[in-house]
Amino acid sequence: MANTNLAAEPRSETGKGVARKLRAAGRIxxxxxxxxxxxxxxxxDARELERLLGRISAASTVVxxxxxxxxxxxxxxxIQRHPVRRHILHVDFQELVAGxxxxxxxxxxxxxxxxxxxxQGGIFEEVMREISISVDPASIPNHVDVDISKLTIGHPLHVRDxxxxxxxxxxxxADATVCSVAGSKAAASEETTAASPAEPEVIRQKKAEE
Known part of the structure; x- marks a missing residue:
């Protein structure tokens, strides 16, 4: 479980006008x-928060x-961001309770x-980059390792695996595909060529026309 620290200050005033003033003063x-x-x-603090988000996984790090x-x-x-400028407008924090x-x-x-x-000359395809889990706050993993060493063409790895x-x-x-290995286009082309031999030249017709 990853942990980090962030200083905060209480505020009594709310509203769009107050929020604009806070952001102008470097506060979120x-x-x-x-x-x-x-x-x-x-x-x-706006800068402190941006630096923090640049080095953690916000979705799974305890702050x-x-x-x-x-x-x-x-x-x-x-995290609410400006649709064009992308700077942070507002953040929601959920307090965690043990158990x-x-x-x-x-x-x-x-x-x-x-x-x-x-x-086998295949191409690795990453279908899912993250998974949703239910877990006690004290046991939140930083990530989940996925061993793909035994993965072969045509046999994808599923969530249940x-x-x-x-x-x-x-x-x-559970049946969602996590990753797979697809056959390369070159290999598929070679297989198609091998499975479809060239048609023989029609000689008799040519002779008959002569």
Whole structure:
């Protein structure tokens, strides 16, 4: 499980006008919510947040928010960005409670070289880059390793085939394809040529015409 820290400050005023002033001052309006607390309006430093997002996986990293002399263990649930300029407009943080499972998306890391690529000349195709899981906050994995070394052409790997840490429940369709190895176009062309021999030249017709 990946952890990081971020300083925050409470705010009492809300509204679009207040949010614009905060962003102009280098602060990002945000909110913290959870089952055991009322939603609380806060602000975070814009540059610090951008640097943080540049080095973590926001969907699966626990953010320790320093707030009012204490800390709150949270997950970033939503990041609103300007549709054109792409700067951050607002962030939602969900406070985590020990023993209460959360739903997160974690990246897949493909390990090894598939037999279908190494020995059969195929092309590796990555269908899914992450999976959705239900897990206790204390056991959120940084990623899930996917061993593709035994993957051959025409035999894809499915969600049900993934090896997951204890306590992790996958929410994606068990039959969904994670990755596969497809035959190369060159190999397919060679197979087609071999399966379809050239037609013999018609000699008798030519002689009859002569």
């Amino acid at each position: 309006p945000a909110v913290v919510y959870g089952h055991n607390r009322a939603a609380e309006s806060i602000t975070v 320790e928010l320093g707030l009012g002399g204490g800390t709150a263990r949270t997950l970033i649930r939503e 209460e499972k959360v739903t997160v998306n974690v990246p897949l890391v493909f390990v090894g070289t598939a037999i279908g690529v190494r020995e 993934l090896q997951l840490p204890a306590g992790v429940t996958v929410l994606d369709d």
